[in-house]
Amino acid sequence: MTVRAARLLRRLSCAICWLTLSGAALGAQAQNQLFQRALDLENASRYREAVAAWRSVIASGATAQGILGLERVFTQLGQEDSVLPPLDSALALHPADRALRGAQLRLLRSMGRESEARTAFDIWRRILSRDVAPYHDYASQLLQEGHTAAADTVLQQATTALGSVQGLTIEIAQLRAALGLWGQAAIAWREAMAAELYIESAAIYSLMPAPVAARDSVRGVLAKLPMSAPRKRTLGALELGWGAPRNAWRVLSTLTVADSAYDSWNEFAQDAERAGAWLVARDAFVAMHKQRPNASIALRAAQASINGGDAAAALPLLASAREMLQPFAIRTQVLPLQLRALSQLGRGAEAEALLATSADVEAGARKSYARLVAWAWIRGGEIERARAALAGANGDDEDEVTAWLALYDGNLAKARPGLRRPVEITAEAVTVMTFLGRTQADSSRTAGRAFLALVRGDSAQASADLERAADELPDAAPFLLALAARVHVARHQDPAAIVLWERIVTHFAAAPEAAESDLEWARALIRAKNNSGAIERLEHLLLTYPQSALLPQARRELETLRTRAAEQ
């Protein structure tokens, strides 16, 4: 070869090389354009045109992308079977392509062609004999549709063919849960969580339906030491979902800074608030506040504490928030909570002093705060001080605090309008509303005294006065007697309660409290190990009150007693 010829050949090679490279670049660009166009048509719901566009994508060489596009579009058109011919052609060219094989399996199954799907699966696993993908795809699809037994078979085949189940841990966990093997499912999830990230949600979703009897085994598995952060979060979410928020917090409280504890606690506290688990929510907020002191978190903790009935624990939190806030925020955010807490605790003198020393409180707010002070005095049993605290604050007859004071005075007529629509529907409010609805009487000092004794927590006085009030007010007698009986039960004085239930069942058989009395009477007898007596009461309830809403419960308890009697 001459020098000239060699130079010419070198130039020609460079030219071919340049042409090839620029052609490839141009090809990729064209492919991208085709792909984008197909996607746009699909997104615009122009499915007919999108079909042609996706075919062009396939023709350009992006086979898998094109087939997946056709699968989506033809599914929208309800013509899944139209994907099969191009898919078959594509598979002939790329028999080991996972995306194409997965699409084939999915399509055949969605069309109900189970035996063909099975054959496709068999071919796939024959072609890729050491690949987990066919087993993974097929088992996942079967599990999603609830075909647990078939999924189990596929996973068994995977074990045999691959020698291990690595890569299928999630499917195995899901399978065990679907089969109701909760302990084993928890073990599988534990292993999966150790191997893979971001599967907590899947584990929670899978294990949440575990029945009560199986939950301890799940707990035992997930709580096995050392516990990783994902496992703690999973168990915490499960406990919260299972209605055991305290258990949940016990687990989550052990998270550390390195585990992003703050975010997890924040999420948990909000979930607990939504679930009404106030004290657990409070504990989570307190932990957050300790880690990163923050006034708004302290306020939320205090609010949760008050809502949960632990007003005493709210006060130091509010003091802490107070130190971090400006006067305006203290006045509008801290003060109402402090007053609520003191009111709940019956600390009238402190509430009064706090309000007196708070400057710049606007008149409307001061009026409503005066009610909280009055409540604090009422809870302390200081009715006259409560009345004094309300001076100037109770403008109308429909004022709720005025109504409560009237009730405690025995002035039922004055109490009625104010208690018609209480601001807060508490158990006490419901009880009093029911009482006022049941009696036509306008006054009863004994009843007023009884309710005052209840609010003061003097249960002995309350039950005695309720019984006396029942004699004075025959139209509300069964209600007052049932209430007195409940107080006796709370004081563990079942015999005294039984006397009242017997009175209700005997003398007020048509009263709404009669069925409840029978049921409670039976339960007291069960507590006293008098099963035959309890059976008699439950039978009486079932036969006498066939329309009562308590029947299913009574029948269930009767069944349990009879079974127990038969076993003895």
Place this chain on the structure above:
Amino acid sequence: MPRLARCPLPAPSTVAWLFVALLTVSAPAVAQHLLIPMDDAQQNHLKAYGLTFAALKTGSKAEWFLNYRGGSFLLIDEPALRRKAALDGVTIEPIDDGAVAQVRREIAAGNMDAVTLEKAPKIAIYSPPKSPPWDDAVTLALKYAGIEYTQIWDDEVLKTDIAKFDWIHLFHEDFTGQLNKLYLGFRDAPWFIEERDRDLGTAQRNGYANIPALKKAVAERLHNFVQRGGFLFAMCNATESLELAMASQNVDISGPFSDGTPMDPDADSKMDWTQTFAFQNAHLEMSSGVNALSDIDGHQVNVPARRQPLGQFTLFNFSAKFDPVASMLVQNHRNVIPDYYGVTTSFARSVLKPGVTVLANEEGTPWAKYIHGDYGKGSWTYLGGHDPEDPQHNIGAPPTDLALHANSPGYRLILNNVLFPAAKKKPLKT
């Protein structure tokens, strides 16, 4: 009558008061019958069977209105029955003779019939003295419905006269003596060891060399019970294993783990299918390492490579007037019922003997779920699966609480079988 004395009516004459009083007193006596509806109006289908059984137990007669409102019962109105119904939550409809006549006209006009139930059947459940870790659906159903039964086990079957019972139910026992092949997975479990030792003790006490020999003898006695006029009901693995035990009286079909000797390699060809009730020409599972007894079961739940998924089975609708027996067995308020696994879940149609009545099957599959037939002077019914309300029923699963499934259509099939012998005296056409 204080209520009447306080009634704000115009003062009536004494005669009028007497008339009013008479009407008031006699009002509950107007209804002479209690109709127990078994359609969706019924609050507690399972206890309704118990109520009917209780009526028969007192010597009272009852009627079963086949295909009328889900297979309703007609009882004589008695205060004790009303009381029981109220306590158990069973829906009753008091009706008078006129209303009954109307119902009868309706029954006469359609594919319905009225079958008289004459006496409460004497029931025995073949189950071990100490229950294994899982439960028995029939025991659960009878206990929940309040139907009395006697518990029998191998000693009672071998040594006492079981002909005194009208109906025997078989617990999910393995009559081939291989303990359901649970040896494969549970040989070290304390309950399995206890069960095996118990059966070995019974075998030795009765002069048999091993458990398979004992169970074959028990199977033969049960075979004779049916031949002489008894009613036999079996579920789960008792169905398949009883048939295999009856057909293998002269051949070793048990694995070495149960009797110390391997299976006869020609066992398949030596099976005597003339001795069985339901199946013929089935093939035995020759591998002791595979947890299946034969190819009778269509689902093969314990063999992963063969296991078939659960679907739902459909009850056949028989002519009540011409096929009262089959009709009784399928009375239900649902025709399509979700399937459930058992060691034996279903019965391959290819091995059913001619003359076997298929009561329920799964469309498009080669198996039947619920079958019935006559043998000698008696009859038998097989229902595949273990627990209609626990589709998977894994070992160790908590027992089903029937109070939560009081309207279970699957459990109704079991209880249909309990009342079926009560109609024994009626000339049966099947």
